[in-house]
Amino acid sequence: MKTGLRYILQTINYSIFMLIVWYFSVAPAYTHLDVCQSVVVLAFGHAGQSVSKCRKRTPEELAALPPNMRNPMICPRERSPIEVELLLDDKLLFTEIFNPQGVSGDWGVDVYRRFNVPSGKHNLKMRLKDSVRVKDFNYIYEVDVDLKAAQLLTIDFQPEKGGFSVR
Amino acid sequence: MKSPYQNTHQLFASDEYKNTLKEQILKNFFHNPIKHMYLYVDAWFNFAFGTKNNPLYHLGSLAFFLLWIVLVSGLYVFVVFDTSITGAFQSVEAMTEQWYLAGIMRSLHRYASDAVIAVVLLHIIREFSLDRYRGFRWFSWFTGTPNLWLMILLGISGYWLVWDQLAQYVAIGSSQLLDALPIFSGAMSRNFLSGNLSDRFFTLMAFVHLLGLPVMLVFGLWIHVKRLTKVEVIVPRGLAIGSFLALLILSLIKPAVSHEQADLSIVPSVLNLDWFYLNVYPLLDYFTPGETLILAVAISSLLMIMPWLPTKRTPPAVVVDLNHCNGCSQCFEDCPFDAISMQARTDGARWDMEPIVDPALCAACGICVGSCPYSNPSRRSETRLATGIDLPDQPIHQIRTATKTVLTELSSSKVKIVIFGCNHGIDLTEINAPDIATITLPCTGMLPPAFIDYTLRHGADSVLISGCRSQDCYYRFGNHWLEKRIKGERTPILNKRVNREHFEFVGYAEIDKIQLLKNIETIRQRILNEGQS
Structure with missing residues (x-):
C-alpha cells in the first residue's frame, strides 16, 4: 500500500514538474508587435x-620624405x-x-x-x-x-x- | 544553565517548552523562508520518492542525465535535419509529422533542454538558500554561472536552426545584441534583412550548436566539479526512469511544434516564447541592445561574486601529525572536497605514504579525523589523545574530554543519553534537560565509531547521533561515511560487540526538532522499561 501510494505521489510530482516545463516552454505568449x-x-x-580633398604635395614636402614614399598626392584619412x-x-x-x-x-x-x-x-x-x-x-x-x-x-x-x- | 525539569519527559511536556519550540520554528522560518521551504519540500519528497531518489538531493546529476537525453535526441534530430535556408524548416516539420519517432525525438530534445534549465535554477536557489555557495565552496559557485550561460546559448542557437518565425525573432534579436559589442561593428543585423541570408548561416549555426558550445559546456562542467571528489554524474536509477518516462509522456501529449516558417519581409507579432531560454529578448523592446547586454552582464557578475557578499570564514584547515599516521590513506579516500592527497613519506618512518592537506580546499569538516584509525578515544598510551589528522579548532582530544565531562554530569541521572550532533542539522544547545548531554561536532562524519563504544562503556545508557538528513549532508558524505563505518562497510568500523540497540543514528534538518524530541522520549522510555525489567 505504501509503495502504491508512493508511486501515486511520484506521478503527481513528476506531472507538476512537467506541467511547469511545458507551460514555460511556450507560454505566456509574448506580443512583439501589435496587430495594427x-x-x-x-x-x-x-x-x-x-x-578634406586630396591635394598635391609641395616640392618641399616631397623633398622631406624618403625617396620611396614620395607620393605626389596627400589624402587625409579621416x-x-x-x-x-x-x-x-x-x-x-x-x-x-x-x-x-x-x-x-x-x-x-x-x-x-x-x-x-x-x-x-x-x-x-x-x-x-x-x-x-x-x-x-x-x-x-x-x-x-x-x-x-x-x-x-x-x-x-x-x-x-x-x-x-x-x- | 541548569534546567528546572527533572527529565526530558517533564521538559518536553511543559507548555513553556512547547511554546518556545513553536516560536523558534516560526522565527527560523521567517529568517530564511526559501531554505525552510526547501526543507519542507525535501521532507515531502523523501516520503514520496525515498531519500535515495529524492530529486532535490540529486539536482546536479539530474541535470547531467537530462543533458544526456538532449545529446542523444539531438544526434537523431541532426541526422534528419537539413542545414539550408529553404530545407531547415521543412525538415523540422517533417520530423514533427512523424510523431511516433522523429517527433518524439524533437520533443524530447526540446523538453529535456527546458528541464535542464529548470533543474539548474532549482540547484542554484537550493545551494544559495542552504548556504552551500560560500567559503570553501566558492569555486563551484563561481564556475557554475558561465555554465548556465553556455546552456542558455546552446538553447538559443538551437532555436535559430528551426528557422520558423520564433527563430527569425531570436536571430534578429541576437544579432542586435552582438552588434552592440565593439567587435561586430553593427553589421550583423543587416544579414537578416530580406534577401541577405545564405545557407552558410545554417552551416555556421549548426557548427556552433552541435560542436562549439557543447565542447565548451563539457569543459565548463568539468571545471565546475573540479574541487569535488566522487562526483555523482549518474542519477539514481529510479529517478532516471521516472524523469525519462515523464518527459516521454509530455512529448506524446504535447509534442513540440514550430511557429510559421520564417519570412524576412514581415515581423512576427505574437510569439510563444520559451521563457527558459529566450527571456532576454523581450527586454530589447524596452532597452537598447547595449543596455540589455549591460543588464545581463551585471546580473551574471552579481551572481558570480555572491560568495563574497559577504564572505564566509572557514575554520583553520586540518593538520597532519605524522607521528600518529600510518599512511593508510583513509582520510584521502573520505575527503569530499579533494583537499587531501597522498605523497611519499618524508619523515623516514616505515610507512610508504603520508597525507598532505591543501588548506585552500579544506572545509574543516573533520570527516578525515573520523576516518583516522588513531582517533580512538580508548587509546591509553598518552594522556592527550593525538591522531594522524586533526582539526586545530576542535581537536579529537577536546571531544573525548567533552564526552568524559558530560558523562560525569549525567552520572547522578536515572537516564543517561548522550547526543552527538552536527553544526548543520538541529541545534542541540536548545535541548537542555538533566538526563541528556549533547556534544556538537562540525559534522557527524568526524565522529569515529569508537566513540560510540567509548561513551556506552563509560556510563551512557544510550547514544544518539543526529546528523543532517540522509543524502543531504552539508559536507556531502559525512553521515554517509559514518553510516557505512557503523555497518562495518568502511574503515574504521564500529566494534561488532557494541550493542546496536543502545545507539541510534538519525538524520534531521533543523525543522525536524519535534521528531528528534519524540525520538529522545522513545529512547528514554525504552531505558526506563529496561531498568524496570
Missing part, C-alpha cells in the same frame, strides 16, 4: 567622405560624420549624427535602427549628409508607402546606386 503595426528598419553601412534624418508624414521619426569609427576616424559606420509605426499609408522622407564640405543634406529621398500589418520595410542606402532605396 508595421516596422520600418533603417539599415546601411557607409563611410563618410574625407574631411572621414566625415554621417547625419541622418527620417521623417514619417513630415514628423521627425529619427535623427542622429554617426561619427566615423576607428582610431583615426577613417572607418565607416553601420546603422541598424528599428521603428514600429502604424500600418497604412505613409509618406517617408530620408535625408543624409556624409561630408563636412557640404552645407546641407546631399542625399534626399521621399517615397509614399502602404504598409500592411506586420510588414517589414527596409530602408537601405547605397551611394553607388544613387542613394536611398526601400524594399
Whole structure:
C-alpha cells in the first residue's frame, strides 16, 4: 500500500514538474508587435567622405620624405560624420549624427535602427549628409508607402546606386 | 544553565517548552523562508520518492542525465535535419509529422533542454538558500554561472536552426545584441534583412550548436566539479526512469511544434516564447541592445561574486601529525572536497605514504579525523589523545574530554543519553534537560565509531547521533561515511560487540526538532522499561 501510494505521489510530482516545463516552454505568449503595426528598419553601412580633398604635395614636402614614399598626392584619412534624418508624414521619426569609427576616424559606420509605426499609408522622407564640405543634406529621398500589418520595410542606402532605396 | 525539569519527559511536556519550540520554528522560518521551504519540500519528497531518489538531493546529476537525453535526441534530430535556408524548416516539420519517432525525438530534445534549465535554477536557489555557495565552496559557485550561460546559448542557437518565425525573432534579436559589442561593428543585423541570408548561416549555426558550445559546456562542467571528489554524474536509477518516462509522456501529449516558417519581409507579432531560454529578448523592446547586454552582464557578475557578499570564514584547515599516521590513506579516500592527497613519506618512518592537506580546499569538516584509525578515544598510551589528522579548532582530544565531562554530569541521572550532533542539522544547545548531554561536532562524519563504544562503556545508557538528513549532508558524505563505518562497510568500523540497540543514528534538518524530541522520549522510555525489567 505504501509503495502504491508512493508511486501515486511520484506521478503527481513528476506531472507538476512537467506541467511547469511545458507551460514555460511556450507560454505566456509574448506580443512583439501589435496587430495594427508595421516596422520600418533603417539599415546601411557607409563611410563618410574625407574631411578634406586630396591635394598635391609641395616640392618641399616631397623633398622631406624618403625617396620611396614620395607620393605626389596627400589624402587625409579621416572621414566625415554621417547625419541622418527620417521623417514619417513630415514628423521627425529619427535623427542622429554617426561619427566615423576607428582610431583615426577613417572607418565607416553601420546603422541598424528599428521603428514600429502604424500600418497604412505613409509618406517617408530620408535625408543624409556624409561630408563636412557640404552645407546641407546631399542625399534626399521621399517615397509614399502602404504598409500592411506586420510588414517589414527596409530602408537601405547605397551611394553607388544613387542613394536611398526601400524594399 | 541548569534546567528546572527533572527529565526530558517533564521538559518536553511543559507548555513553556512547547511554546518556545513553536516560536523558534516560526522565527527560523521567517529568517530564511526559501531554505525552510526547501526543507519542507525535501521532507515531502523523501516520503514520496525515498531519500535515495529524492530529486532535490540529486539536482546536479539530474541535470547531467537530462543533458544526456538532449545529446542523444539531438544526434537523431541532426541526422534528419537539413542545414539550408529553404530545407531547415521543412525538415523540422517533417520530423514533427512523424510523431511516433522523429517527433518524439524533437520533443524530447526540446523538453529535456527546458528541464535542464529548470533543474539548474532549482540547484542554484537550493545551494544559495542552504548556504552551500560560500567559503570553501566558492569555486563551484563561481564556475557554475558561465555554465548556465553556455546552456542558455546552446538553447538559443538551437532555436535559430528551426528557422520558423520564433527563430527569425531570436536571430534578429541576437544579432542586435552582438552588434552592440565593439567587435561586430553593427553589421550583423543587416544579414537578416530580406534577401541577405545564405545557407552558410545554417552551416555556421549548426557548427556552433552541435560542436562549439557543447565542447565548451563539457569543459565548463568539468571545471565546475573540479574541487569535488566522487562526483555523482549518474542519477539514481529510479529517478532516471521516472524523469525519462515523464518527459516521454509530455512529448506524446504535447509534442513540440514550430511557429510559421520564417519570412524576412514581415515581423512576427505574437510569439510563444520559451521563457527558459529566450527571456532576454523581450527586454530589447524596452532597452537598447547595449543596455540589455549591460543588464545581463551585471546580473551574471552579481551572481558570480555572491560568495563574497559577504564572505564566509572557514575554520583553520586540518593538520597532519605524522607521528600518529600510518599512511593508510583513509582520510584521502573520505575527503569530499579533494583537499587531501597522498605523497611519499618524508619523515623516514616505515610507512610508504603520508597525507598532505591543501588548506585552500579544506572545509574543516573533520570527516578525515573520523576516518583516522588513531582517533580512538580508548587509546591509553598518552594522556592527550593525538591522531594522524586533526582539526586545530576542535581537536579529537577536546571531544573525548567533552564526552568524559558530560558523562560525569549525567552520572547522578536515572537516564543517561548522550547526543552527538552536527553544526548543520538541529541545534542541540536548545535541548537542555538533566538526563541528556549533547556534544556538537562540525559534522557527524568526524565522529569515529569508537566513540560510540567509548561513551556506552563509560556510563551512557544510550547514544544518539543526529546528523543532517540522509543524502543531504552539508559536507556531502559525512553521515554517509559514518553510516557505512557503523555497518562495518568502511574503515574504521564500529566494534561488532557494541550493542546496536543502545545507539541510534538519525538524520534531521533543523525543522525536524519535534521528531528528534519524540525520538529522545522513545529512547528514554525504552531505558526506563529496561531498568524496570
